[in-house]
Amino acid sequence: MLPTGLELLRLLRLLSCVTLVLLFQVSDAKRDLISACTTCQKITDNFSKGFERTAKQNFGGGNTAWEERKLSKYETSEIRLMEIVEDLCESSSFECNRMVEEHEEHFETWWFKRKTKHPDLHKWFCIETIKVCCPKGTFGLDCNDCVGGSETPCHGNGRCDGDGTRGGDGKCSCDNGYTGEFCLDCREGYYNEVRNDTFSLCTECHSSCKTCTGGTHQDCDECKDGWEEDDQEACVDVNECSKDPSSCNEDQYCLNTEGSYSCKACDKVCSGCTAAGPDKCQSCASGYQDTEGTCTVMDINFKCQVSILCRVGLHHL
Numbered sequence: 001m002l003p004t005g006l007e008l009l010r011l012l013r014l015l016s017c018v019t020l021v022l023l024f025q026v027s028d029a030k031r032d033l034i035s036a037c038t039t040c041q042k043i044t045d046n047f048s049k050g051f052e053r054t055a056k057q058n059f060g061g062g063n064t065a066w067e068e069r070k071l072s073k074y075e076t077s078e079i080r081l082m083e084i085v086e087d088l089c090e091s092s093s094f095e096c097n098r099m100v101e102e103h104e105e106h107f108e109t110w111w112f113k114r115k116t117k118h119p120d121l122h123k124w125f126c127i128e129t130i131k132v133c134c135p136k137g138t139f140g141l142d143c144n145d146c147v148g149g150s151e152t153p154c155h156g157n158g159r160c161d162g163d164g165t166r167g168g169d170g171k172c173s174c175d176n177g178y179t180g181e182f183c184l185d186c187r188e189g190y191y192n193e194v195r196n197d198t199f200s201l202c203t204e205c206h207s208s209c210k211t212c213t214g215g216t217h218q219d220c221d222e223c224k225d226g227w228e229e230d231d232q233e234a235c236v237d238v239n240e241c242s243k244d245p246s247s248c249n250e251d252q253y254c255l256n257t258e259g260s261y262s263c264k265a266c267d268k269v270c271s272g273c274t275a276a277g278p279d280k281c282q283s284c285a286s287g288y289q290d291t292e293g294t295c296t297v298m299d300i301n302f303k304c305q306v307s308i309l310c311r312v313g314l315h316h317l
């Protein structure tokens with residue numbers, strides 16, 4: 001019998017869902033491998049916590065001699081294991097619960113048979129048994145060494161992609177100041193204070209340098225914007241405020257700073273100024289007069305001499 005239209009539609013919808021899920025899984029495979037290790041790490045961390053939490057517990061109840069004798073048995077009991085395993089995951093964490101359920105028998109094996117010989121549960125469970133993690137300094141399906149070697153990935157100047165997991169590509173993202181495949185080169189604005197084939201220390205240049213070979217303003221290869229070379233080839237501040245024409249508007253004064261400058265508003269009594277305050281005006285704003293070098297409010301009579309308002313007597317207001 002031929003499928004009805006509705007059935008076809010359902011089939012199509014199902015197919016497109018499956019396709020989407022597959023695409024999603026392929027593109028996220030590497031991320032999944034990293035997150036599987038993160039989940040496993042959380043589980044084994046929480047196992048240790050549960051182990052500590054149950055350390056002072058016993059089969060429950062009182063404190064009788066019988067109970068005391070049983071205490072030693074509780075330490076290695078299945079009941080204690082169950083109490084630990086029950087609390088490994090938050091109930092909302094799907095990935096965690098799935099991993100614990102899927103591998104529950106491994107916890108039993110470790111608890112009863114491997115614990116003494118392999119006390120590091122993370123190593124035994126996550127790395128060697130279910131193989132979702134790798135030893136520190138290694139990455140990927142086969143736990144290959146990170147760039148720079150497993151001892152000091154990225155030569156200690158960066159983070160190896162997928163470090164300690166079955167995912168990632170082992171490449172470095174370098175720390176601030178470092179660059180290059182091996183994180184041995186210095187980024188622009190930094191210089192090598194120490195360097196050999198396996199070690200590099202990059203330090204920030206003086207604030208006046210764009211590039212440099214040392215730490216002072218005399219070690220610049222090139223000055224930063226706002227700085228210029230003096231006759232001793234050191235980078236010194238450019239005084240933007242000595243430039244003509246001024247870098248600021250007419251109602252502003254220029255304030256030079258190290259590596260830059262700013263424009264500040266003149267006092268409101270000024271018409272143009274050289275600095276802040278009513279005594280630094282180039283001339284006084286209208287309505288103000290110069291009184292021994294400071295601009296002050298004009299007295300009403302003087303104002304009337306120049307103002308049309310006097311004639312209509314408005315100064316009496």
Ligand SMILES: *[C@@H]1O[C@H](CO)[C@@H](O)[C@H](O)[C@H]1NC(C)=O
Nearest residue numbers: 042046087088089090093096
């Ligand atoms: C770790 O275990 C505690 C209980 O011991 C639980 O409340 C917590 O949610 C667990 N953490 C994670 C990340 O699952």
Ligand SMILES: *[C@@H]1O[C@H](CO)[C@@H](O)[C@H](O)[C@H]1NC(C)=O
Nearest residue numbers: 194195196197198199200201
């Ligand atoms: C590189 O320099 C570091 C730090 O100065 C030093 O510990 C290391 O032995 C040096 N390695 C080589 C190969 O010279």
Ligand SMILES: [Ca+2]
Nearest residue numbers: 238257259260
């Ligand atoms: Ca300046």
